[in-house]
Amino acid sequence: MPACCSLLPRYMAATTQPHHQRLPPRAALPVINLGRLGKDDDPASRALVVQDIARACRDRGCFQVINHGVSKSVMKGALEAASAFFELPVEHKEELASDDIRQPVRYERSSRDGISLARSFLKHYANPLEDWIQCWPANPPTYRKKMGEYAAEIHRVSMHLMEAILQGLGLGPSYLEQKLDKGVQFVAVNNYPQFSHQGDKVGLAAHSDYGFLTILLQSSPGLQVMHHDDDAWTAVPVIPGALHVHVGDQLEVLSNGRIKSLVHRAVLNPHEARISIASIHGLAMDEKVHCAEELVDKQHPRMYRGSSFQDFLDFLPLNINKYKRFIDSIKIDDKA
Ligand SMILES: O=C(O)CCC(=O)C(=O)O
Numbered sequence: 001m002p003a004c005c006s007l008l009p010r011y012m013a014a015t016t017q018p019h020h021q022r023l024p025p026r027a028a029l030p031v032i033n034l035g036r037l038g039k040d041d042d043p044a045s046r047a048l049v050v051q052d053i054a055r056a057c058r059d060r061g062c063f064q065v066i067n068h069g070v071s072k073s074v075m076k077g078a079l080e081a082a083s084a085f086f087e088l089p090v091e092h093k094e095e096l097a098s099d100d101i102r103q104p105v106r107y108e109r110s111s112r113d114g115i116s117l118a119r120s121f122l123k124h125y126a127n128p129l130e131d132w133i134q135c136w137p138a139n140p141p142t143y144r145k146k147m148g149e150y151a152a153e154i155h156r157v158s159m160h161l162m163e164a165i166l167q168g169l170g171l172g173p174s175y176l177e178q179k180l181d182k183g184v185q186f187v188a189v190n191n192y193p194q195f196s197h198q199g200d201k202v203g204l205a206a207h208s209d210y211g212f213l214t215i216l217l218q219s220s221p222g223l224q225v226m227h228h229d230d231d232a233w234t235a236v237p238v239i240p241g242a243l244h245v246h247v248g249d250q251l252e253v254l255s256n257g258r259i260k261s262l263v264h265r266a267v268l269n270p271h272e273a274r275i276s277i278a279s280i281h282g283l284a285m286d287e288k289v290h291c292a293e294e295l296v297d298k299q300h301p302r303m304y305r306g307s308s309f310q311d312f313l314d315f316l317p318l319n320i321n322k323y324k325r326f327i328d329s330i331k332i333d334d335k336a
């Protein structure tokens with residue numbers, strides 16, 4: 001490890017951990033069955049699922065979900081549409097390239113953001129779908145249909161998960177419901193090359209996502225997570241049919257620090273090129289997220305200033321290669 005790494009935050013210094021298949025064993029990441037989370041389900045069974053989700057958010061910052069209602073064919077279709085897009089000749093993809101990070105559709109293959117060490121990506125807005133889908137790539141011809149079906153289904157799952165998480169925080173399942181329904185959904189479709197040499201190679205450096213939740217589908221292993229009280233990276237296994245879910249900065253703020261956003265990264269897969277589709281869900285671009293008043297009291301003073309996606313986007317260009325986290329920039333310094 002270069003000497004400079006000790007100066008970096010723990011999660012940056014740990015970028016030379018051994019490959020994901022050789023990471024030290026740790027309690028398995030939670031896998032939660034959402035089959036009993038419906039509003040019409042027996043309240044006692046639903047309460048158990050809400051409890052499992054609350055515990056997973058608090059203790060690990062992430063979990064996988066099964067029985068979420070998104071069919072395997074829709075998931076497969078989204079991955080196929082993504083691969084077909086990345087297989088297009090570069091000049092087709094470059095038509096969607098832009099320096100403006102506020103563009104609703106953007107392709108990027110360089111590492112100008114400071115964290116994409118070996119990834120190309122397509123990012124687009126997805127909610128409400130009818131407002132954005134016409135801006136999505138027209139090529140490959142099935143892209144809009146397949147990715148659109150997936151995005152709509154994932155938005156539905158995000159609403160159920162948010163209801164459960166807000167209930168688990170004691171805020172009630174309908175808290176922010178309208179705003180979440182109309183909130184942003186950013187879909188990041190990521191493509192990483194295969195890397196079969198010795199040791200780990202990081203494709204996307206450590207970061208946390210802005211937004212309340214990220215729901216992620218990966219074609220093969222590569223995602224690694226480090227919760228706030230961990231010292232090592234944990235590989236997220238690919239469980240057929242499951243979706244990975246993790247906590248973002250907005251949820252850390254809303255919960256006044258009871259739930260922490262998850263630091264994660266992607267390493268290159270030694271066996272194959274890898275696709276991941278990360279769907280990030282939060283409030284509307286201009287809507288500031290504040291610590292919930294119900295979770296602020298004498299024992300739990302307010303920990304963060306309010307912020308919006310716009311504030312986050314303003315922060316990004318100033319932070320390139322500085323490895324600072326946005327969440328740290330909005331912490332209220334109680335000594336000040
Ligand atoms: O590729 C992955 O597994 C992670 C992607 C990710 O973290 C992101 O798009 O924000």
Ligand SMILES: [Fe+2]
Nearest residue numbers: 208209264278
């Ligand atoms: Fe991420």
